[in-house]
Amino acid sequence: MTIEVPETPRLAGTSAPSTAGPVTSKGAGVHGEPSATGVRTRSQHQRRKRIIQAAAALASRGGVEAMQMRTVAERAGVALGTLYRYFPSKMDLVVAVVGEEIDLLESSIERRPPGAADPAGRAVDVLMRATRGLMREPELADALIRSLIMTEVETPFGDRMAGLLVRVAGERPGEGDGPTEEQVALAGSLASVWVHELLEMLRGRRTYEQIQWRIEIVATRLFADFPAAPPS
Template sequence: MAVQATIGTMTRSQTQRRRRIVQTAAALAVRGGVEAMQMRSVAERAGVALGTLYRYFPSKMDLVVAVVTEELDLLEGGIVRRPPTSEAAAGRAVDVLLRATRGLMREPELADALVRSLIMAEVEIELDVRITDLVWRVATGHLQIREADGEGTRAVDVDREGTDYVLVGSLTSVWIFELVEVLKGRRDIDEVERRLHVAAERLLASF
């Protein structure tokens, strides 16, 4: 069984190789969707052996998750550079979730694969945790960041045991459901925005 390389234990060259693989997979997905992200094709285009690819990413879904995680890193960087300006916590939270929705929907097939992985638990993934952490930090005014081994930013000072975090987590669950509805063609972004505002105003009323 392949053992996935852990970012924290990789050398600089390994980190660069991993990033090249992820960028190659993303480029293939842009042109042909998730189906185009065949492991052999990714390996060939990234200039690595197929066995090497599997050491970094034991399955195709692990690779999909890595591509979307990079999108989340970009989202978080954008939030830090241009934080939501609403005076209300609910408005700031919805701003983050809408930016995440638009980012994911640029590649709906990737978003669909990711949501399926959340529902079916095909791989260990922390999309909901990443989003919840970010929304909590924005909603509560704790938008501190730190660099993490050159792999983007990670949240700090997140109180995952607190009531506020639980409420934000409930809002994230609503968002994931709404994302599923968008992917199924049963919602448009305007309707999602309206519904998220209603949920956020109720759930975060005490913030």
């Protein structure tokens, strides 16, 4: 019945924007067209945020197991049914939590951009920063990463990471022309290697240093011929 949601420090350390609202009756409803956007009132944003916060808080304790739907609902002060209206499955909820995490990382990077001279160095910088962030909440990280890879759901995770890497690695080549498809592929690959290394770390089979070493090796080779970023 209580609501308060205390702790929630994680990846970077700032607040950040969120996405949509509840999944308002999509599909052919029984009658009139449902509000296309999905979001209606401000209180729905609140609810959504409360749910995500509660979920994150729980996950940062005992991992996925601790993040039980019933508990999340209770902690967020909503009915189980409502929780399921907002997040059709546990996975969707996890994805949402991760979304917030990435938002944090992005704003963190915007605030303090990677300083390395070469593209690979900058990419490594970003990835290792994210790694440190995740290491602070192992349980949560574990839960999130695992679930993410698992999910059927659209997972912007890899893509967002790849995008981020492309951006920090090979800044704006010209004006309208974005990154090469090849660059995107390479960045995506580096991201997937990173995720894999993270998983290994969470399994206790990698130390931070080992990850760094591996990421450096891979980044160096993958980003060898990336167009150097114009010195800002």
